Amino acid sequence: MQRRILGISAVVFLLAAGTIWLWWPGAGMEAELGFFSRMGAVLLAAWLAYEDVQRLPGWLLLTLPVVLVVLVRWPRLLLLLIPAIVAWWVLQRVLSSGQR
16 A cells, blocks of 8 residues: 555645746746755655565665665765765675685
8 A cells, every 4th residue: 555655745846846847937946946856766766666665674764764864955965975885785795605
């Protein structure tokens, strides 16, 4: 049932964005248009990934929103996050293959 709610919400947000874009193109509603289109895209992505998200560990589901909020607030931290993720991934591969 939750996947249906995500899909319906995504369609509603995208229809609202389309309505604003078609009927009120120059009314100064750029913020609303951006909000509805972004929320629709995020909900659509969540709807598409729903099955995969169900298999994620609980700690990751709690950590991911915090990381996203921090990256939105301070985008330069992304420059530190990408090398850290790559280093973690390489370290995991080396340790799991038994090479030291």
